[in-house]
Amino acid sequence: MTPFFRALRAAVVLGTTTATSVAQLVWPAAYSATPGNAVMNAPFTVGSGHPTTSTKFMVVIDPATLPFGTGTVLSQLSMRRDASYTTTPYASSTGALRVRIGRTLVGPDLVQDVRFHRLWDGVPTQVFNATSSTPFTVPAGPAPGASLPPFNVVIPFTTTFTWTGGPLGIEITWTPTSGSSSWRIDGFTVPEAMPGTYRTLGPGCPGSHGFTAFQYALPETNRPGTMLTIQAEGGVRGTTPSLQDWAVHTIGLSNTLWGTIPLPVDLQGPLGMPAGCLLRVDPLVITPVPVTNPSVLFTRAVVQYVMPNQPHIAGGQLYSQWVFLDLGINAPFQGTISDGIEITLGSLAPPAAPRTGRTIWKYGAQPTVNETDSGRMVPTGYGPILKFN
């Protein structure tokens, strides 16, 4: 082995050793040596047209996932650029940067509020505050290609923070010295089942009260392994018990053929429904459903079907339509029909697991201490990949 290769091997070993020790403080730990599966624009990407030139994020971290124990004194936080935009370099920029750390009222699973200041449990510690007169520099982030970018955004705390347990919140507010800035950081997300979708096949026909019943599938239910829930609104409400207290739901596998009969079919002829009442689905399963009257004004009907916990049905399509009885209709068949919808099932729901972290972000944030602004968040676990020292 030549001296060159010996040196190279030593460097690799040293690098591996260093990486191992650092990996203990990367959160989430699984991403210490591999790029994240998500991208975060906040906090270092700032665009125009917002009320301010500040961008803010706050990540709430599940304490069980932190790579250190209670009593740990944190003195530095680092981030790295994303690895998704492989050919896009990011320029260096300067600006005001404030970092606050503290305990939050709830962990990531229970965050149900997007107003930043309401998430803190008590007063967070301001661990770093570079103002416009003593700005922080975000270093350049070269295009990474296939490499794992380094944690080169290093924020050394001016006040240390001791984690004493509980969910941890980290809030970072960035205000570039001038103009906008674009610098995406590496992030993670916990893959979740994608809800299915639905689309309208065509309208129903109006009832005696002038309204046309319509339906929808609750988005979180239209995927394998759940209880598909379809609700319909707008049938006529009876004032006394009658047949109007029932609706009929039909679900099928086609919107083009009912056996050999092309769809849609005008039900005026075969059933004596009012004109314009079109059957748009093949009625494979027919279910009578009692209607409810939550607001004493109109009927609502809800039907549920067990969706098999089978991944292969993801992407499959179902077709749904309702019939409402309407004694005010002047037709041989006193009923109306709702719109038809096509339901496309989403992906298989994964086993329930706690969220590692949850992030709220805001472009055009209030940069001062007295904030009352609200951000946005997604239901998925989502956050930056952080390195703690």
Place this chain on the structure above:
Amino acid sequence: MLVTRFVAVSLAAWFAVALAPAQMPGEFDFDISQLTVSVIPPNGSTHVISAPVTYTGQNLRLNAPLRITAAGELRLLRSQLEVVGSVTLEDGGRLTVIDSDLLLRQTFSQQYDLRVEGGLVHTERARIGSSYVGTSLFLTRMLHLRGTWLARHTVCQCLALIIADGRNGWFGNPLHKGGSLFGLGVYEGDRADALHMTGMGDVHLTNGTMNIALYLDAAGSPVPTTTTIDLDRRVPLTRTYGDPLIHAGVTNAIANNPYWLSLNNHRSSLWQLFAVNANSALPLQTVHLQNAEDVICNFRGTNFTGSPILAGPWASHYATLPGLPSTAKPGHHALPPGCSVQLANVKYESGPNPGDWNSIRSWGIYASGTGTNLTVSGPSLIAELQLTSGTMNLSGTGSFDMGVRANTCRLYQGANLTITNAAIGDFQNTSLIGLVEANNQGVCTITNSRVANVRFRTTNASAAISATNLFGAENVIVDTAGGGVVTITQATPTQSWDRQNLGFESSPLLAGNTPPYWAATSVTGSAVATAAPGAPGTTSYEFLATANGASLEKQLTLPPETSLTMIGAARILTPPGSGGIVASMSHGAATPSAALNLGIVNAWQRFQVPLLTTTAAGTAALRLQATGTPAVVQLDDFRVVLGSWWDQDNLANLDFEGQCRDRGFAPDYWRAPDGWTAFQLRSEPDPTVTRPGANPGSQSLRVVPTHPSANIGKVLTFFRAGESVRVRGWVLGTSTAGANIQVIVGNGPNYFVVAPPNVFSGPIACNGTWQFVDVTYVVPVNPIYTRVGVSVFGMANVPVWFDDFTVEVQ
């Protein structure tokens, strides 16, 4: 070859960038608004969607109203759509907003509506409501009249969701009695208003945080009723409101409730209560408030007469009684145990337990009927007002302490509204632009009031808004584009009853060469093209005394308890042979004055007349007088600073002899001294601990920080670049390791940054003895505002005391 390779690599890289998707997988926080705006060309004066239309990954703008008709569907996927106009969803239509924003772009509150007349709104990981225009947000009403809103993880930004209106439908339309909302994660965005449970719809909210307005039908029962409503804002609630005689699953009954509201782990951080259909002729409906912290209460009904009735032991708790008890400034009255306020047949009472305090932050009054003749007098904050016919009189009793914030203040038909001694608009600078609007034959008459951040708007040729003696009139936005007249009466050049021409910029001079808008006695002079350092104008007035006692004077009409400070610049060219040149103010027996330094000749000097506080309604005189001749002095840049206890942009209560009326808001209750703001502390007057040499009978301010870092402060906007502001005062802290007090004077929102021009006293020892502080701050070029603050560090829950501060311009 190398060149060819380079070009190939470059092209590949360029294509990679150019063809990269706008948003990577997992890039949830992608800022769609940074994409190039695509304007949707409207297909008519109203853009109509009558078939499915999908936009994906676009930043869209529609400069027209939008209507989605039956069989029409607008799908926004990873897109943003700003609409300059109202959006209407008709029955049978669909509006789908997934990973997207649908925002109405408005230039005043409720300019456009999001109107759901049926069909389905589906929002998922979405934001819906108003878009920012600059730094302002203007409220969008979402009229949910029929149909269903399926909301998943949706942020409501500056949105008021209104579920129709009563049992009869929106404007009497029986088809529009209220829609349904199924919310899973509905969130309170910036300046979100509330979900108003006004009609017969039903709302299901799970795992979210959004304000809720409950409605109580005051005409629903033929007999008197008493209802207790728990308005806990601190925690998520699980309960179902409704009328158990009608609705299923009710856990919290509200008699004759037309709507059904189900909360499942949902939190309302701000509750509103609307008593509707109130009428004096109907049986009394009593609402016991429970756990009410700064809720918003409202009366809506017909033919209100008389005044709000305060019952219970109010006088045991307050020396001054409110008009409508409010805890937002200028109001300062919580509801003591056993106390109530009643209007028509609706009574809000503190309870249900004998020791319960409750608090109402502000009020809304919605009155109709030609028989309406209502008077509200005393400290209050009325956030919203709607008067349809009839007469209403609103007046303060202290210093402009009838607050009319005018989120909206709207007059319809022949309504006649009179406002006196009031603070109109948003004085808290929350970016809200208030709206006083006269429609139809509505008439609004305003006298002796202050205004800030407000628009006066008329929409009909017969509508009128008139104002006299309006402080801040120069900042009112006037809008008469729809017809009608807005008249803001100011002094004419020969009158001297307002603050015009304090800078001596107006021309021409009056007969005798006296300045316009001033009353002159034995004065002649001229306008000269020179200005005091830092003054905003270019001219000054050269005052020449023609007899002993020569003076310039103004008379301001003010309510009681109003503070005045007069600051100005003068350059003596010829001092009087005897006597002096004195700036003064007078009201009753009080005549504070400041003599010019006759030893400074041919150089500008600043003067500051000590604070004057009116003791009764009446006039206060502002005067510059030479008591000898010859006296020639150039005058420039006078500033007359008006102060009320409830605002901070003044020099009132520097000595802390005043009260602490601002109790702060839940959950922190940072009680502030009059004329100051408080951050993370509670304060109260303390006559038992005063500084050495304090006047007998005086008091200090006792402060208890609730956090390790706390402060009181004043934001002062009237200083000029180059002025020296000297701040002196006394502080006392007890011995606490690592703790200190600091006086900080700085510029703008970064006043606390340790860098010029900001000045710090440095840590003042908390050693159990009073410490004197003296700092001088020089107002920088392009000042934003000057903040004077006293901060306490490291002493959470340990009291400190402040006393006898002064702020002098030099």
